Amino acid sequence: MTDDYLVRVGTLIRDARRHRKLTQTELAEALQTSQSAVARIEQGKQNLSLETLARISEALDSEIVAVASSTPLNLRIEGGRKLSGEIDVRTSKNAAVACLCASLLNKGKTTLRNLARIEEVNRITEVLNSIGVKTRWLPDSSDLEITPPERIDLDAMDETAARRTRTILMFLGPLLHEFDEFKLPNAGGCDLGSRTVEPHLHALQAFGLGVVASHGYYEANVDSSVRPRKPIILTERGDTVTENALFAAARYEGETIIRNASPNYMVQDLCFMLQKFGVEIEGIGSTTLTVRGVKDINMDVEYFPSEDPIEAMTLVAAAVVTESEITIKRIPIEFMEIELTLLESMGMKYEMSEEYVSANGQTRLVDLRTIPGPLIAPKDKIHPMPFPGLNIDNLPFFAVIAAVAEGSTTLHDWVYENRAIYLTELTSLGAKVQLMDPHRVLIEGPTRWRAAEVMSPPALRPAVVVLLTMLAAPGVSVLRNIYVIDRGYEELDSRLNKLGANIQTFRDI
Template identity: 75%
Template sequence: MVDQYLSQVGTLIRAARRNKSLTQSDLARSLHTSQSAVARIEQGRQNLSLEMLARIGEALGTEVVTVSSNAPLNLRIEGGRPLSGSIDVRTSKNAAVACLCAALLNKGTTTLRSLARIEEVNRIVEVLSSIGVNCRWLPGTDDLEIRPPRRLDLAAIDEDAARRTRTILMFLGPLLHEFGAFSLPMAGGCDLGTRTVEPHLQALRTFGLDVVAHAGKYTATVTPDVRPARPIVLTERGDTVTENALFAAARTEGVTVIRNASPNYMVQDLCFFLRKLGVQIDGIGTTTLTVQGISEIRTDVEYFPSEDPIEAMSLLTAGIVTKSEITVKRVPIEFMEIELAVLESMGASFTVGEEYLAANGATRLVDVTTHPSRLHAAKDKIHPMPFPGLNIDNLPFFAVIAACADGETTIHDWVYENRAIHLTELERLGARVKLMDPHRLLISGPTRWRATEMMSPPALRPAVVLLLAMLATPGVSVLRNIYVINRGYENLDGRLNALGANIEVFRDR
């Protein structure tokens, strides 16, 4: 019976693959496995886990192998193992979502190269597809081709996918060029406390957009032919706020000046992409952007988003807390220099290689090799600052690093109300963490780690911090319901396993 079932499933997979015009090698690449393994699957000679069935379904874009179970994905981690080898940093999640939203500005074909196949990207693709945008993963690649329809169908929007990502808020800027009135589902994403949308609305009002939040929706009306009469001063130097202002300015004829703009990595990537669309932008990397907008964009363009400094910090942390020598390749050094300086002040030993350029032709990359080190607590509190300061999304990794260091370290997360609370979950693994207030943690090390089983918190970076702590913890730990990790990382467990970790993905029966 099992053999017959496997044979039937294999036949369905082969038919779905051929319908997608994929070779066995193409499918193997998407699954991070071998061509011979795909051949065995299609011949019904390979046992299939629920996780592999789900991955095949995603790779083929079909429900032919979708499993009926809604059980969440979990990780079983055998920790305390040294890591070795090298690993590439994948392209940036946040740059990818910015460019996906910016593709709505273009009436031509946009091809985004080497995107990370992560849940956040998947949700946006689902939303774009639901409103009529033709999104196609090019066979055998991680390249996404985006072709807009003649007119977007917002009435058909996939509300479930939209509510599972905060990125939906970034549709406001592009859509104000397309509609006199429209509505969007309210944004979701990580549970990090109250995050007001007012800075977005303040910036977009200067382009004629008025938004009312009611009954789970943003209802927008656009007054035509309104443009900023003077420079826009953002009330928050936020990344997505700056991106929304850039979307609005890109297709507003004339010059728009944006002050107190974020110069962070994803904003720079977006600016480089908009330049390829023909929008002139001066001041990239500074807090003042001058945009020469154009009323219509109709060009076929390809763009390579740069590597992700947050993933780079995640991988470096894996090497540091497991006292391993690993080489993290393609680290965007411009956005990691403060982090490396703080690590060095805590006694971390690492080697930084020569600089080279990313595929976008602008971002500077290096390879960084970690070495086993004896860490000590930071003398000053560790806190984030807008670029070029320590990145807010890299701050949580210093919690697990501080737990491995001698002495007491203060972590001050002044941006989010809830994230410091999520990091107190490290206590379950043996760390000594004192929550001084909703924004400040006092962490005493070194930690005598102990294996445990726990639920993943509903916030991306704290969830990855717990995974990294489990890598440092001797014994077998379990992290349950890791969807939030898959929002921001592609195949993180498999890539860490390639370095010598022992992480098993499973679902409850």
């Protein structure tokens, strides 16, 4: 490393240490080195290996030193291997996002248990930390402790982190309780085409929120005299729209009725968490929610987000495409029933355990053993619907499943105008995928897979579909720049390796 680079890295490490309120001695103890060595590192007078930087990053619970490795992370995959063994479904990315945003409603300490340690969570915690919220991972766990400041400092927001996630839009609901006026950076995230914020604004105007999009920001004004006078009818049965409406209703002391609400898994998790805050909610799991909020929430609360049905579908697809027998444990069955029924109609066989309950005390779980066998294409097109229909985020996995089935399958992704296009990347690996229009693809199977080198699509689920396809393709494939996968999955490569896959990470020098 050059001297200038060492100084810049040292400054970043010093700032991260101070943010965590650690002394140089405390950091030295965590690194099993001396205080003088930490001082030299922070002054830019110590050469640093990538291993040392990784240890520092872990000790500080911060990705800030990842700038030392500016080249993208890639995967090298030896395909054509059978998988076997057992694997647990981790907790939900989207539930984690909702619960993190909900913590802004609470003046007390919120502890989220067994939280997914993924890039999306890192982005949100970076934003929360920058505005004064203290977050820390409890030792030897995936439990995140969140402590709010007396006053949120929006002027100090880390805009770079905020613009890298659409989650920032979900700050509107919590913040309207705190400020008469505020602004948030325009949101980012997956490249799935334009997604309007209008449904959010329509829902929140009942609580006096007005928003103007201008010069890269959402500029918000709040009229606290405005309160819901009639049921709020959501113009879109969207998950995040429903969550924003719930954030607004949670600290309104009156009754709020939300109609055309999403009853999807992350919304249910949010409702269960808000109940822990003392908010009364009726109709959980339906499209009509009746909410009786509380003016102030100030309590120490812990909550266990439930398991992720999208990760569960990912693992099912991995078993199907590699023709493997694996046991997938802790599947949230309520949110997978349509997908499994469709797979049954295509000829898939599996065995399922009796139901048991997730740590949140609500979500129904099962264990499922996949049984390899031939599949046939469905007679009708496959398309998503709001819950309890086939989940929009599970639709891309049917592309790789359709590619191993006998016959023609049409996928209709009517929500996103770009995502279907990314599925054409499977042609590089031997699949016959015809783009019919920006929303529809025709897939002919079965496929004779071949290894290839592919740049990761910029959308999370299509990127994982390419990864799963590479597991099936004999030979060595390369998937480049997998950041988008790390946004939504925790250690997916190493967990698949425990089932018998051969996936190696590397960076270009």
